[in-house]
Amino acid sequence: MQSFQPPRRILMGPGPSDVSPRVLAALARPTVGHLDPAFQDLMEEIKAALARLFNAPGHACVPLPAPGTAGMEAALMNLLEPGDRAVIAVNGVFGGRMVDMAGRAGAEVVRVDAPWGQPVDVAAVEAALASGPAKVLAFVHAETSTGVRSDAAALCALARRHGALSIVDCVTSLGGVPVDAAAWDADVLYSGTQKCLSAPPGLSPVAFSPRALEAVAARKSPVRNWLLDVSLLMSYWGGEGGRTYHHTAPINALYGLHESLVALFEEGQQAVFVRHARMHEALVAGLEALGLEMLVAPEHRLPQLNTVRIPEGVDEAAVRARMLERWDLEIGAGLGPLKGQVWRIGLMGASASPWHVRLCLTALADALS
Ligand code: PLP
Numbered sequence: 001m002q003s004f005q006p007p008r009r010i011l012m013g014p015g016p017s018d019v020s021p022r023v024l025a026a027l028a029r030p031t032v033g034h035l036d037p038a039f040q041d042l043m044e045e046i047k048a049a050l051a052r053l054f055n056a057p058g059h060a061c062v063p064l065p066a067p068g069t070a071g072m073e074a075a076l077m078n079l080l081e082p083g084d085r086a087v088i089a090v091n092g093v094f095g096g097r098m099v100d101m102a103g104r105a106g107a108e109v110v111r112v113d114a115p116w117g118q119p120v121d122v123a124a125v126e127a128a129l130a131s132g133p134a135k136v137l138a139f140v141h142a143e144t145s146t147g148v149r150s151d152a153a154a155l156c157a158l159a160r161r162h163g164a165l166s167i168v169d170c171v172t173s174l175g176g177v178p179v180d181a182a183a184w185d186a187d188v189l190y191s192g193t194q195k196c197l198s199a200p201p202g203l204s205p206v207a208f209s210p211r212a213l214e215a216v217a218a219r220k221s222p223v224r225n226w227l228l229d230v231s232l233l234m235s236y237w238g239g240e241g242g243r244t245y246h247h248t249a250p251i252n253a254l255y256g257l258h259e260s261l262v263a264l265f266e267e268g269q270q271a272v273f274v275r276h277a278r279m280h281e282a283l284v285a286g287l288e289a290l291g292l293e294m295l296v297a298p299e300h301r302l303p304q305l306n307t308v309r310i311p312e313g314v315d316e317a318a319v320r321a322r323m324l325e326r327w328d329l330e331i332g333a334g335l336g337p338l339k340g341q342v343w344r345i346g347l348m349g350a351s352a353s354p355w356h357v358r359l360c361l362t363a364l365a366d367a368l369s
Contacts, residue, residue, distance in 0.1 A: 009324075010351075012360050013332035014144045014305060015172070016194035016201050017348035019256075023199055026259035027252050034249045042258055043237060043249070049261040050205045053174060053269070054189055056181035059207040062237040063193070063257055064228065065250050068171040071190025071204035073101055074228040075167045076138065078208075078216045079188065082106030084135040087128045087164065089120040091150070092143035093335050094169055102138070105224070110134065116337055117307070119300050120150040122158065129162035135215075137164045142173035144195075145335045147307035147344065148300050149177065156184040165212055171195060174205070175264060176276045176304035176348060187212040193253075196276070196304055198349030199260040202253050206230075260349075276303040279352040283345065286361040290368070295342050304352065306345040307338070311368075316340060319367045327363035 011018045032039050050061035064070045076098065080086055086107040088099050091114040102109045110128045114121040120139050129137060137159040141152045152168055159166035165187040170179050174189075175196030181189055187209045194201035208216075208230055216223070216230055223229040227247060236246035264272055280303030284294060287308055295307035310316045316333065320343070323329045332344035345360060 008328060010327070010329045010356065010359060012346050012351055012356060013330045014344045014346050015192070015348060017196070017198050017346055017351040018356075019198055019200055020260075020263065020350045022263060023256050023259045027200070027256040029252070029255050031251050034251055035243070039249075039251060040238070040243070042254065046254060046258055046261065047237060049258075049265065050207065053261065053264070054170075054179055054181045054205075054207045055183065056189065056207040056209070059181060059209050060213060060230070060234050061205065061207045062233060063254065064204040064206055064233070065247060066204060066227075067194070067201050068190065068192030068204050069097070070228060071171070071192065071206045072098060072169060073225065074204070074206055074230060075188040075190055076101045076136075077105055077225050077228060078223050078230045079136050079165055079167065079212060080105040080107040081219055081221055083108065085110065085132060086136040086138060087112060087125060087134045089114065089125055089137075089139035089150070089155070091118060091120050091148060092116055092140065092145035094140045094143060094145065094171070098138050098140075098169070102136075107136075117146050117148060117295050119148050120155060122151060122154050125155060126158050129158055129164060134162065134164045136167055137162075138167035138169075140169040141179070142170070142177065142302050142305065144172045144305055144344075146338065147296050147302050147305040149173070149302050152179075152186070153184050156186045159187075160185055165215060172302065172305055172348070175272065176352075177273060177302065181207055181209070193257055193260070195346075196349045197257065197260045197264070198351070199256045200253065202250065203257055276347060276352045279303065279347045279354070279357050280306065282354070282357045283347060283360065286357065287364075290361070290365055295338075304346060304348045306347065307334075307342040308345060309342055310340065314368065316343065319343075319364070322367035323363045326366065327359065329359060329363045331360070331364075
């Protein structure tokens with residue numbers, strides 16, 4: 001075997017995004033023990049920073065030691081028990097994944113579909129909630145498979161009105177557009193580090209409201225997956241009784257997340273959102289100047305995930321391959337029913353810069369010519 005030397009790529013797909021040099025440098029700092037007092041201070045800072053980022057001052061916020069899918073699994077497996085009714089909105093791949101998971105938890109799933117490329121249908125969700133008591137309403141805030149933002153405030157309000165706990169997938173939204181657990185009165189939110197936080201993949205920040213934790217405490221049966229049992233996790237991350245060993249935290253990955261949060265707050269959350277919005281506007285203007293069309297109506301677009309229709313007669317995979325070969329630039333393909341229909345261009349975190357926008361437009365024009 002020889003040391004692995006990855007090629008240098010520019011990451012403008014649906015995630016992971018470019019990791020900034022300061023985060024890469026943080027990952028290479030010396031590993032300490034997970035019970036080291038210095039590491040415990042870092043854990044406290046990460047919890048506080050996540051609570052600020054989710055705007056979830058009363059929630060228990062920790063990063064799970066696994067990718068975004070683990071956050072989804074933790075949310076559903078902790079809140080759902082066999083026979084519970086769960087309303088799940090589906091307008092892309094990730095809502096579908098939630099349906100699969102909730103079924104595996106033994107829940108009675110009421111699936112509410114909306115067309116891919118459209119936001120979650122709030123009226124249809126309301127009808128599903130009104131048709132019988134549900135324990136959970138789950139939906140994706142920023143659907144990465146389509147580039148659509150759904151109305152999290154309206155959906156969480158519906159959950160509250162119908163006595164359901166809300167689960168909000170913020171994997172692609174956190175750090176790119178406002179996420180506001182307090183204003184939405186949301187119960188469980190989860191994200192991933194590899195999108196707008198621009199840290200490597202492998203961690204999933206989650207936030208559980210006091211109401212959600214009460215529901216977990218009132219379960220009739222133990223949570224089925226031990227690693228993601230939120231009560232055990234919270235006792236490792238420091239509850240009133242101190243820390244109890246649960247697993248060995250991915251120490252260097254947490255240095256990376258910490259550094260990405262330091263960078264985000266140095267820039268300022270508002271400035272970060274404005275940067276994503278401006279880069280999105282510049283990219284869309286450039287794409288339209290190339291004669292390309294966007295999939296999603298302007299009012300539902302995510303700045304950090306841009307779905308572009310593939311023109312007639314274009315071999316979409318060949319274009320992506322040319323961009324990678326000639327420019328070292330990665331964009332994403334369509335998924336599910338959008339396979340072969342769209343490209344997905346990410347402007348996430350460190351990849352939302354004027355340099356990235358210019359390079360992507362140049363590379364795309366070159367690959368199309
Ligand atoms: N939810 C959404 C909206 C996503 O975009 C993703 C990943 O792209 C996930 C969940 C799953 O995250 P991961 O791939 O980190 O497990």
